[in-house]
Amino acid sequence: MACVxxxxxxxxxxxxxxxxxxxxxxxDALLRRNTAGQLAGxxxxxxxxxxxxxxxxxxxxxxxxxxxxxxxxxxxVTAAAAAVFIIVMVNFTEKKGSATVAFINPSERAxxxxxxxxxxxxxxxxxxxxxxxxxxxxxxxxxxxxxFVISRAEPASAKNGAARDARDIACLF
Amino acid sequence: MNEAQKVKISGTxxxxxxSSRGNRDAFDQLVGLYQHxxxxxxxxxxxxxxxAAEAVQAGFVKAYLSINKLREPKLFEIWLLRIISxxxxxxxxxxxRRKEAANTAxxxxxxxxxxxxxxxxxxxxxxEAIQTAMLKLSKxxxxxxxxxxxxxxxxxxxxxxxGCSVGAVKxxxxxxxxxxxxxxxxxxx
Numbered sequence: 539m540a541c542v543x544x545x546x547x548x549x550x551x552x553x554x555x556x557x558x559x560x561x562x563x564x565x566d567a568l569l570r571r572n573t574a575g576q577l578a579g580x581x582x583x584x585x586x587x588x589x590x591x592x593x594x595x596x597x598x599x600x601x602x603x604x605x606x607x608x609x610x611x612x613x614x615v616t617a618a619a620a621a622v623f624i625i626v627m628v629n630f631t632e633k634k635g636s637a638t639v640a641f642i643n644p645s646e647r648a649x650x651x652x653x654x655x656x657x658x659x660x661x662x663x664x665x666x667x668x669x670x671x672x673x674x675x676x677x678x679x680x681x682x683x684x685x686f687v688i689s690r691a692e693p694a695s696a697k698n699g700a701a702r703d704a705r706d707i708a709c710l711f
Numbered sequence: 712m713n714e715a716q717k718v719k720i721s722g723t724x725x726x727x728x729x730s731s732r733g734n735r736d737a738f739d740q741l742v743g744l745y746q747h748x749x750x751x752x753x754x755x756x757x758x759x760x761x762x763a764a765e766a767v768q769a770g771f772v773k774a775y776l777s778i779n780k781l782r783e784p785k786l787f788e789i790w791l792l793r794i795i796s797x798x799x800x801x802x803x804x805x806x807x808r809r810k811e812a813a814n815t816a817x818x819x820x821x822x823x824x825x826x827x828x829x830x831x832x833x834x835x836x837x838x839e840a841i842q843t844a845m846l847k848l849s850k851x852x853x854x855x856x857x858x859x860x861x862x863x864x865x866x867x868x869x870x871x872x873x874g875c876s877v878g879a880v881k882x883x884x885x886x887x888x889x890x891x892x893x894x895x896x897x898x899x900x
Binding site for chain 2: 590596600
């Protein structure tokens with residue numbers, strides 16, 4: 539593609555070249571004759587009718603477009619809001635952890651190891667206190683569950699932190 | 712600007728405003744007012760009336776669909792000619808293919824049948840030569856020499872349609888003329 543020179547350079551060229559200020563050049567005259575000849579053969583009534591037909595088609599296509607766009611916009615906004623809501627819920631709702639408990643030393647002062655699947659909660663060992671709540675029923679040969687209380691000291695930051703609820707666990711056996 | 716032009720512009724402004732509000736009759740009147748000039752531009756760029764008619768129809772549809780975006784109704788003519796010339800430019804590839812098609816010659820047979828066979832052959836040859844030459848110009852050169860050839864457009868208006876400076880328009884016209892003089896030297900003698 540030809541490089542366009544600067545304004546000053548162009549003005550110089552234009553001054554040197556005849557016919558640059560709307561003066562009819564030989565080539566312009568030839569082009570005009572050709573265009574005029576071709577236009578003489580054009581039926582402008584036919585052209586007008588053809589344009590009108592195309593405009594009718596365009597008008598038909600144009601009319602339902604705003605309704606469609608409105609519905610599409612509403613759907614898009616709803617989808618976007620739902621997506622934002624889901625992201626917020628996933629990120630800001632505390633994950634409910636599932637806990638697995640394993641006895642390390644099954645005795646009255648036993649320890650259990652609790653593994654909690656949850657955010658920033660790691661495995662830890664806690665003291666277990668067994669409350670014997672079923673002695674009478676045991677004597678009758680019946681099984682009744684006992685209460686186990688697992689307690690664990692935790693720093694104040696963890697106690698008051700966002701994950702405090704997930705850390706407070708009571709296991710019922 | 713003479714009185715007739717002022718009246719035409721004020722009438723155009725009124726029609727453009729009405730068209731922007733969705734008045735189809737007003738736009739049909741604009742089509743009637745500007746279809747000749749639109750064809751003149753498209754024929755000059757494409758070199759044949761059939762391709763030009765297609766470009767003009769497509770151009771008017773584009774204008775109709777976006778007339779509500781035209782901020783200054785008094786600039787309608789410049790805006791429309793920009794659309795028409797850009798549409799014609801973008802159809803140059805189709806025009807090249809059409810020209811290469813075997814039935815190209817038949818397109819003009821009806822229109823020039825009033826001439827003698829020898830004259831008809833000369834006219835057809837000249838048209839094809841001009842069309843071939845115009846398709847060899849760059850898009851800007853083709854647009855510039857076409858719009859520059861319209862009597863009632865000032866150099867500033869041509870520059871505005873093309874989206875460049877008056878100097879750049881002159882430069883493109885200069886280069887187009889130079890190329891065409893070489894390509895069409897046989898017909899200039």
